[in-house]
Amino acid sequence: MTHEAITMVEAVNLALAHEMEHDENVVILGEDVGTNGGVFRATAGLKDRFGNRRVMDTPLAEAMIGGLTVGMASQGLKPVAEIQFMGFIFPALEHIICHAARLRNRTRGRLTCPMVLRAPFGGGIHAPEHHSESTETLLAHIPGLRVVIPSSPARAYGLLLSAIRDPDPVIFLEPKRIYRASKQPVPDNGAALPLDTCFTLREGSDITLVSWGAMVKETLEAAEQLAEEGISCEVIDVATISPLDMDTILASVAKTGRCAIVHEASRNLGVGAEITANLCEKALMDLQAPPVRITGYDTVMPYYRLENHFMPNTADIKDAVRQTLEFV
């Protein structure tokens, strides 16, 4: 059976529809998610198919979306809320951090919060101010949350299914730069992909490249081009940035002895710092060179004329890899 190749945003839509079809407790809420189908069309057609009781256009209030989701989840629904852009997630953070992430723990499991909060994030689409930041590290620091970031249509489908089925809150960050950047066949078979686990996308022996989200594209490109120079890169897509699967990264670095971490977010206290710290603690004897980070700057995300300078590119990754390999 062949399957039509679809984009990442179509894969998100497919996963949402699949879970709504199979579990009546799955409901969608957010700004413009109903008739409009979401500003990126991630929820297109779902209101017509499942009705406005299950696909709810909310008033324009992000804190309320966060709070409503917690209340609904406590009643055994599985709400999938959309924050229109991650730049507007901040009013909802009190609900995510103080309530969603803690409800199970605070009540010793009496109440739980099986919810998903989806938000498009990251730069590269020439968007207005506040629409392009990568602030995933803020959420990755919070105990009790899972933070999941897909990097392809297939992983968006499989990971979103897992996120919805998970009995605890999951923040699902969608790199909007690659919403429509590529297509791949995604069978709508309800097969989930595991959370809390890295995906090794390419095997190699000289260096481990670690990335997630939209930057996986540049990282794979760099690996491909470096192969032509005779440099063999292993590429790991972290996918779940919290809890972080260091086992896969450590096993890879034990083999390659070198590591470069690529992320679009600012460098300071980014997830790359956590990975580097873990390598120092647990892989010092395996390392033949200091781990290197290729990241955004510690500046405000520039407005779109300069955003491409902020974001790491394929050449940056290749340069860093070559330098790391020259380290003796």
Place this chain on the structure above:
Amino acid sequence: MDTVYEGDIRYRQYLSAQGKATAELPAWAKDPEWLTLCYRNMVLARALDSKAIALQRTGQLGTYASLLGSEAVDVPAGLLMRPEDVLIPYYRNHACQMLRGMPMEEILLYWGGDERGNASAQQRQDFPNCVPIATQSMHACGVATAIKMRNEKRVAVTFCGDGATSKGDFLEGLNVAGAWQLPVVFVVNNNQWAISVPRALQNGAPTLAQKAIGAGIRGEQVDGNDVIAVREAFELALERARDGKGPSLIEAISYRLSDHTTADDATRYRDNEELKKAWELEPVKRLRTFLHSQGWWDETQETAWQEEVNTMVQTATERYLATPAQPIESIFDHLFAELPKQLHEQRDWAMVKAMKGGTHHDS
């Protein structure tokens, strides 16, 4: 120009500060049963409150938020809500929690620094105490959304103080409740003080209840020291919500006779004369005077009940004090449904460190 909208906020009161009827009493108030039950529980709540403060003062309880002065708001709510309704409390609803079945020792356990005080089986689907101000109003709307989606005849009831009405979260809650006509009741226990900031400095409107008008929902003000008025307002709001007639906001005018919490000292900012005047309005004495005047309660009953209450509170206190702390691994074991493998190592470290003579991990 045409007037496009006019709204009014009504104030409900049946009993004066002296415990005398100020209006024709509702039929149910001519029967001693409910009012004496209410009174007994108000006395019990106050006894528990005094004990909690004493325990805190002697180092046997953590920071505690007293409900002194809120008894006539909290107790009727606890008596009138049905088991299947959902309470989404703030942190001054211990009497309501107790009346919904939560044992007093578990209430003390919460204030004694133990999450199991949020885990009482008797709480069913009720939320734990909400500490971040006003956030609970939207959780209540989420609960009410689930109830409405499933066509259930249940009500979400949420409380907050006057201070919380300054927060956007409170207004966002009212707003969505009005937009979606949710089965939710918002109770503002207006005890006149947000820690040290008096009501007059919090908001320019004459009532807090009128915030309901902007959200398109029912709002009313009620004498929060008068259980008859509170029951009338609350019963109507519950009934309307249960029948699909939408949300209500009740502003109950009470007075915080205590400090904000045991960590606070209200003498720093509050005039003692004001406090003295507030004691003249207080709800327990008011109801007792009324019950006396009706011949439904006397000194002998009072003495006997006080003794019984003290025994109940003492027993609960002993149970609370005899409850051992949870094992350290509990801080991991309720973080997720299943602990991710990434956290197993830390859990092991914590257990070793907590052992007698244990040390921190591999240092």
